[in-house]
Amino acid sequence: MTIAIGRRALPALGLAAAGAAQAQAQWNPTRPLTIVVPFPPGGSTDVTARALAERMVPLLGQNIVIDNRPGGQTVIGAEAVARAAPDGHTMLMSSGTTLTINPLIGRNLPYRPEDFAPVLHVATLPFCIAVKPGIPDTLEGFVAHVRANPGRVTWGHNGRGSFNHIAGALIADRLGLDWQDVGYRGDAHQMTDLLAGTLDSVLVGGATGLALARTGRAKIIGWTGETRLPNLPDQPVFNEIWPGLVAITWFGLLVPARTPPAAVARLNAAAGAALAEAAVRDRLLNEGIQAAGGTPADFQAFLTREAERWRPLLRRLDIQL
Known part of the structure; x- marks a missing residue:
């Protein structure tokens, strides 16, 4: 286009x-x-x-x-x-x-x-994790939930080798998570699945995540940047809880x-x-x-x-x- x-x-x-x-x-x-x-x-x-x-x-x-x-x-x-x-x-x-x-x-x-x-x-650009209703909506709670349900919690990304797939691999490697990754060709389809409840979480860029959160049907629980975004001071980053866990494209x-x-x-x-x-x-x-x-x-x-x-x-x- x-x-x-x-x-x-x-x-x-x-x-x-x-x-x-x-x-x-x-x-x-x-x-x-x-x-x-x-x-x-x-x-x-x-x-x-x-x-x-x-x-x-x-x-x-x-x-x-x-x-x-x-x-x-x-x-x-x-x-x-x-x-x-x-x-x-x-x-x-x-x-x-x-x-x-x-x-x-x-x-x-x-x-x-x-x-x-x-x-x-x-x-x-840091990535954000957004979750569907019913999934713990804090970073610590989400990580604990994934650990308690190995291989059962799904997360969407833009395909194998995309930067958000790599960021998710880094998170899983650092925190010892076994979560089920689901690749998509772009943001639109994974957003649809998250809103429909067939996908538990997504790891996406800010523009997509913020637009999603504004619908009120999903919630951003954290970001992968070094520090909190100045316009989103209430939304935490992994780096605060697990120092050095940063993934920025x-x-x-x-x-x-x-x-x-x-x-x-x-x-x-x-x-x-x-x-x-x-x-x-x-x-x-x-x-x-x-x-x-x-x-x-x-x-x-x-x-x-x-x-x-x-x-x-x-x-x-x-x-x-």
Whole structure:
């Protein structure tokens, strides 16, 4: 699915906008840009891409098309960008699944991390656990319930090898849980099953979990971040009860390798300026997404650290895509 985001007037953005203007002298997009999102519309990755793109349009002077290409555990969308012309007009809104998890567990992937040039670390996203009525609605109570019913409590995720599947595997490994995982192609079907009562719990991204909780038919009992979200101070994190139990995915903009440095610099400046806007940061936070930022080099260093952090667990558990 492709959706174009058009231009509209925006107020000045201070120093970040000045950085974009400086980069503009070196590279200008000559046609509408595309951000490929390797997930269906409506999820956390898609929400992040749209929030950012809307504010980048006036800075870049071109419309931005959001091109949703779900499938293959994000491989389809990532491959499309890896093979795109390295001219700055095609970007990937990647998640941790695409460039942290897949390269560690996938065999014969049609892309490599080296096929992309980092632009901006956009955001981080903890996962939340939501449960159906009748299941203990505290983290301690839920864990005790799973331990008391080995192999009987079900939890949904987005398929083997997805980041929320890996996060669930980490939780089970750390806490010694035997719970029955059920893979889905996306969020919609597992939400339907949870609301119907045929699924006991889900481990999903913030946008999905918060929308679910607002229905009143399921309850978020905790998050996998390092600390509580500032806009949800009453909802605990695993890390408070079991120190070090943290599982956070990420979102970031990348372009094909060999994209001119001037194009990368301007895209970084424009995306960074957009991300610096309070309206954008608040919009993301309302979906459980926390804005990041920085330089392309900062993003590359983060990607290296994430691969090093997850590699030992994935090797030990022998999880394969």
